[in-house]
Amino acid sequence: MNxxxxxxxxGVRAGLPFAVAAGLLAxxxxxxxxxxxxxxxxxVMSAVVFAGxxxxxxxxxxxxxxxxxxxxxxxxLLNARYGPMGVALAPxxxxxxxxxxxxxxxxxxxxxxxxxxxxxxFNPSFMVGATLPSYPAWVGGTAIGVFAGELIGDPDGLGxxxxxxxxxxxxxxxxxxxxxxxxxxxxCVGAAIALALVPVVPPGVPIIAASVAALLGLTADxxxxxxxx
Amino acid sequence: xxxxxxxxxxxxxxxxxxxxxxxxxxxxxxLHPRLFGVVALLAPALLAALVVVETFGRxxxxxxxxxxxxxxxAAGAAIALRAPILVVIGIAAAVTAILRALA
Numbered sequence: 190m191n192x193x194x195x196x197x198x199x200g201v202r203a204g205l206p207f208a209v210a211a212g213l214l215a216x217x218x219x220x221x222x223x224x225x226x227x228x229x230x231x232x233v234m235s236a237v238v239f240a241g242x243x244x245x246x247x248x249x250x251x252x253x254x255x256x257x258x259x260x261x262x263x264x265x266l267l268n269a270r271y272g273p274m275g276v277a278l279a280p281x282x283x284x285x286x287x288x289x290x291x292x293x294x295x296x297x298x299x300x301x302x303x304x305x306x307x308x309x310x311f312n313p314s315f316m317v318g319a320t321l322p323s324y325p326a327w328v329g330g331t332a333i334g335v336f337a338g339e340l341i342g343d344p345d346g347l348g349x350x351x352x353x354x355x356x357x358x359x360x361x362x363x364x365x366x367x368x369x370x371x372x373x374x375x376x377c378v379g380a381a382i383a384l385a386l387v388p389v390v391p392p393g394v395p396i397i398a399a400s401v402a403a404l405l406g407l408t409a410d411x412x413x414x415x416x417x418x
Numbered sequence: 419x420x421x422x423x424x425x426x427x428x429x430x431x432x433x434x435x436x437x438x439x440x441x442x443x444x445x446x447x448x449l450h451p452r453l454f455g456v457v458a459l460l461a462p463a464l465l466a467a468l469v470v471v472e473t474f475g476r477x478x479x480x481x482x483x484x485x486x487x488x489x490x491x492a493a494g495a496a497i498a499l500r501a502p503i504l505v506v507i508g509i510a511a512a513v514t515a516i517l518r519a520l521a
Contacts, residue, residue: 230423233426237426238426246477272439273440273460276440294437296437298468346519347515348511348513348515351490356510363497365461387471400463400464401463406457408455
């Protein structure tokens with residue numbers, strides 16, 4: 190129990206910088222959504238969906254006159270990556286189905302990535318901790334964007350959109366790729382699949398399709414816990 | 419207006435279901451080692467895909483090398499020099515912001 194509490198606290202600390210980034214992104218979401226949705230709906234959306242890219246996508250489809258079905262579909266495609274991400278997380282989760290489902294709700298990209306220990310293992314309490322600061326930041330940032338958006342400049346100028354890929358790259362280099370040659374191969378194949386698909390499929394699909402690269406693990410018999418061959 | 423609320427409700431339910439699916443369906447039992455070998459490679463494959471899509475992809479489906487890519491490249495150099503992770507992220511944002519301001 191103590192170890193779990195410790196993981197939760199270190200997770201919260203690690204998650205704080207991302208809460209700041211999430212808050213700034215949420216402000217831009219609030220600014221964007223207000224003309225279409227009014228003041229209450231964007232804040233409710235951030236509170237109950239809590240998934241940035243899918244909220245931007247669904248809002249853009251509605252704004253283009255696409256209707257709710259198309260909007261939900263666009264959002265679902267962007268969130269579909271949480272399917273394979275949840276499968277990756279699953280073997281590290283304890284407890285019954287309800288408890289595991291609750292842990293799944295704490296999945297956001299940055300927390301999931303930070304909680305990955307390499308070799309297919311995750312620290313779930315750390316992930317929950319890392320997500321905790323982002324939730325109030327995401328909902329509160331949306332409210333700020335809705336009510337005070339005009340007072341704040343364009344968050345794009347801050348280079349926020351470069352922070353996330355840089356962070357994922359750092360995690361990839363620092364942890365995942367130490368899992369041996371097969372992890373490096375999976376990363377390269379996954380990146381290649383995603384890049385090849387970006388121009389031809391809807392947003393979100395390239396990331397899910399990259400999971401196919403994990404099938405390289407079918408050849409992993411002799412490499413459990415060992416480096417290379 | 420009601421279209422907005424329908425969208426919010428459906429997207430909220432769908433997102434919660436997707437986030438729960440893996441933990442509920444795959445968790446709570448021992449995976450066959452061969453299957454675990456596959457699951458263990460999901461993290462590097464998905465992370466690498468996130469890196470390239472968020473570096474080069476645009477919402478309209480185009481690929482482009484812009485200020486953001488330059489920021490991530492600078493971050494890559496910082497990673498190679500073993501800079502701390504917060505420095506890496508700061509460099510990515512700063513380089514991107516400066517190049518955008520100059521553009």
